[in-house]
Each structure stands twice: as structure tokens, then as C-alpha cells.
Amino acid sequence: MKWASIGDFIAMGGYGLYVWGAYLVTVAIIAAEIAFLVARHRAARKGSQDS
Amino acid sequence: MSSSINWFKYSSPPAFYPLAGLMAPWFLALAAVLTAAGFYIGFFVAPTDAQQGEAYRIIYIHVAAAWMSMFLYVMMAFWAGFGLAFNTRLSSMMASAIAPTGALMTFIALWTGSFWGKPTWGTWWVWDARLTSELILLFLYLGFISLQAAIDDPRRADKAGAVLALVGVVNVPIIYFSVQWWNTLHQGASVSLTKSPSMAATMLTGMLIFALALWMYSIAAVLMRVRSIILERERHSEWARKFTEAAP
Numbered sequence: 001m002k003w004a005s006i007g008d009f010i011a012m013g014g015y016g017l018y019v020w021g022a023y024l025v026t027v028a029i030i031a032a033e034i035a036f037l038v039a040r041h042r043a044a045r046k047g048s049q050d051s
Numbered sequence: 052m053s054s055s056i057n058w059f060k061y062s063s064p065p066a067f068y069p070l071a072g073l074m075a076p077w078f079l080a081l082a083a084v085l086t087a088a089g090f091y092i093g094f095f096v097a098p099t100d101a102q103q104g105e106a107y108r109i110i111y112i113h114v115a116a117a118w119m120s121m122f123l124y125v126m127m128a129f130w131a132g133f134g135l136a137f138n139t140r141l142s143s144m145m146a147s148a149i150a151p152t153g154a155l156m157t158f159i160a161l162w163t164g165s166f167w168g169k170p171t172w173g174t175w176w177v178w179d180a181r182l183t184s185e186l187i188l189l190f191l192y193l194g195f196i197s198l199q200a201a202i203d204d205p206r207r208a209d210k211a212g213a214v215l216a217l218v219g220v221v222n223v224p225i226i227y228f229s230v231q232w233w234n235t236l237h238q239g240a241s242v243s244l245t246k247s248p249s250m251a252a253t254m255l256t257g258m259l260i261f262a263l264a265l266w267m268y269s270i271a272a273v274l275m276r277v278r279s280i281i282l283e284r285e286r287h288s289e290w291a292r293k294f295t296e297a298a299p
Contacts, residue, residue: 002095009094013105018170022109022163026116029155030268034079037275044282045295 064141064281065290071274078271085264093257100254109167110254114241115262117160119269120188121223123153127195128220131213141277143209144284146216147199148277152269154192161185172236180229181237184222191219205284 003009012019060066093111100107127149134143164182165175176182195212202208225232230239241250241258285291 002098012108013099015104015106015170018106018166019108022166023112025162026112026159029159033152033155033272034275037272037279040279041275041282044279044286047283047286 062139062141064144064285065288067141068278068281068294071278075271075274075278078267078274082264082268082271085260085267089257089260089264092253092260097253097257098251103171106167106170107254109163110241111257111261113160113163113167114258115265116156116163117185118262119265120153120157120160120185121226122266123149123156123269124188124191124216124223125220127153127192128216131209131216134209135213135217140206140209140284141281143206143213144277144280145273146209146212148273148280150192150196150199151276152272154189154196156265156269157185157189157192161189177236179235179237180233181226181235184226184229187222188219188226191215191222195219 010016010020061070089111093108097108099105127146130142130149131146133139134146161182164185168177169175195215198215199208199212202211229235230237282291282295286295
């Protein structure tokens with residue numbers, strides 16, 4: 001294992017803000033897209049019954 | 052060659068709708084597995100970079116997203132152009148389904164690049180040729196989406212969007228070759244077919260696995276979105292009614 005501890009892993013050799021700032025935003029964007037896609041499909045199914 | 056499968060069958064929305072619904076979860080699962088593998092190799096196996104320390108680990112998501120942003124644009128322009136030329140309605144729906152995911156990949160490439168640029172270049176943003184042309188790519192995606200949203204008739208929206216998408220495709224080679232044509236801040240290609248890799252094998256493996264993961268994710272997202280588009284556009288047809296009543 002190349003990381004001594006969890007804290008060491010989070011710190012990323014002093015670049016934690018940049019590394020996790022990049023990855024967490026990516027994860028948030030993808031999670032949001034999936035949520036939007038599911039909601040849109042649900043609405044599309046309802047919409048085609050109404051009209 | 053005699054094949055019992057009629058592939059053209061799936062070019063019609065009523066046949067493609069259930070097929071896409073069947074495939075999307077598998078691509079999503081594949082993306083999740085590949086992400087886990089890429090994360091393990093990229094963060095636990097790959098060594099620390101001699102020059103950049105741990106900051107280089109942004110490369111995995113940055114390069115993968117940048118590749119997808121360009122690839123998805125070409126795919127979007129291809130389907131839009133195909134729909135324009137042959138008037139096949141599913142092709143145009145595919146183009147519309149790709150655009151938002153392409154825009155997100157472009158945004159991720161810019162965002163992660165910014166977070167990489169700050170510790171290594173000392174700046175969040177610079178009007179470098181690579182960065183500027185990638186920003187133009189984001190505007191092309193957003194332009195395509197807004198143009199289609201502004202036109203009420205879907206068939207006319209498809210045609211207008213296709214023209215924009217096809218004109219904008221010229222930007223993709225500009226992005227790709229920008230690091231050779233203009234000698235600015237962004238580094239050259241990370242991976243080349245003609246040169247041996249300039250990075251550790253495990254770093255390269257992690258990057259390629261992340262790229263595959265985003266590829267699988269993009270396919271899943273596009274399939275999910277095209278299903279909604281199909282239903283939204285064909286809600287008045289008999290077959291669509293059947294699908295919406297069958298499942299709650």
C-alpha cells in the first residue's frame with residue numbers, strides 16, 4: 001500500500017484540494033445527470049398517457 | 052452472407068426503444084466496474100510522479116473526459132448529418148441525445164484541467180490554444196442544444212441543429228492538433244500511436260480504463276436520454292401508448 005493512512009490519502013501529498021476538487025465535482029455531475037435522466041424518463045412516460 | 056437478424060429493424064424508434072432500455076443498465080454497470088478498477092489502479096497501484104507529485108492523478112479523469120468530449124461531438128455530428136441526409140428520425144434523436152452528455156464531458160475536461168493547471172501552471176485558466184478551442188467546443192454543444200430548444204417543430208429543429216453540428220465539427224481537429232500548431236502552455240498528446248508512452252505503464256493503464264469507463268457511461272446516458280426523446284416525440288402514436296401503459 002502506497003498510502004500510510006486515510007489522512008495521507010486524502011491529503012494527496014498536499015494536492016488534496018485539487019485532486020479531490022476535480023474528482024468530486026465529476027462524480028456530482030454524473031450523479032446529477034443520472035437523476036435528471038431518470039426524472040425525464042418518468043415524466044415522458046406520464047406525458048404520453050395524459051395526451 | 053445470410054443473416055436471420057434484420058438490423059434495420061432497430062433503426063425504427065418503436066423497435067429501438069425497448070432495446071435501448073435493455074442495454075442501458077448493462078453499460079451503466081460496466082461503467083461502474085471499470086471506474087472502480089481504474090480508481091484502484093490509478094490511486095493505489097500507479098506511482099507518484101517525479102515532477103508533479105500526486106497532482107498528476109487528475110490526468111485519469113481529465114484525459115478521459117477530454118477524449119469523450121471530442122468523440123461524442125463527432126458522433127453527434129455524424130448522426131445529425133445522417134438524419135439530415137436520409138431523413139431517418141432515430142438518427143436525429145440520437146444526435147439530440149448525445150449533446151447534453153457531450154457538453155458535460157467538455158465541462159468536466161475544462162473543470163479538471165483547471166484544477167490541474169492551478170498547482171502545476173500556477174493559474175486556473177489561460178487563453179491557450181487547447182483550452183480556448185475546448186471552450187469553443189462547449190459553446191458548440193450549448194449552441195446546438197439551445198438552437199434545438201428554440202425551434203418548436205422537431206423536424207426543423209433537427210435540420211437546423213444538424214447544420215450547426217456539421218459546421219462545428221471543424222473545431223475537433225483544431226482541438227486535437229492545437230498543441231502542435233500553436234506552441235502554447237498545454238502539453239502535447241499524452242498518448243501517441245507512433246511514439247512509445249512517456250509515462251509509467253500503470254499510469255497509462257489507469258488512464259485507458261477511466262477512458263473506457265466514461266465511454267460506457269456515455270453510451271448508457273445517451274441510451275437513457277434517447278428513450279425519453281422517443282417517448283416525448285412519439286407520445287401520440289399507438290405503440291408509445293402501449294409502452295407507457297404497460298409499465299407504471
